[in-house]
Amino acid sequence: MSLRRVPIAVRFMVLNGLVGFGLAAIFVGAVLWADPGGVGRLILREGGLPVIGLLWFFTGLTFGSVQIGAAVMLQDGRDDAPRGGRRQGVTPVLVPVRARR
Numbered sequence: 001m002s003l004r005r006v007p008i009a010v011r012f013m014v015l016n017g018l019v020g021f022g023l024a025a026i027f028v029g030a031v032l033w034a035d036p037g038g039v040g041r042l043i044l045r046e047g048g049l050p051v052i053g054l055l056w057f058f059t060g061l062t063f064g065s066v067q068i069g070a071a072v073m074l075q076d077g078r079d080d081a082p083r084g085g086r087r088q089g090v091t092p093v094l095v096p097v098r099a100r101r
Contacts, residue, residue: 016071020064021056027063028056
């Protein structure tokens with residue numbers, strides 16, 4: 001299947017989700033390397049590869065969702081300009097209103 005046949009919204013979400021999973025891999029590697037509070041040693045000694053995989057997967061879901069949300073919010077909206085139709089002038093109508101005391 002060609003990448004050009006995939007709808008642009010799906011491509012946008014998948015690519016930004018992959019960026020989030022890449023950031024999650026860096027984050028999990030940093031946690032294992034920095035070993036805050038001994039959690040890196042604990043994961044490597046007791047859990048091993050399945051625990052690292054689960055940590056990466058669920059952190060990737062979180063980071064991917066945040067990346068997609070940030071990418072959506074940072075779109076500039078230049079493609080949303082009006083593309084046709086007629087402009088109709090609006091003239092304000094002043095209506096007198098009595099003020100009650």
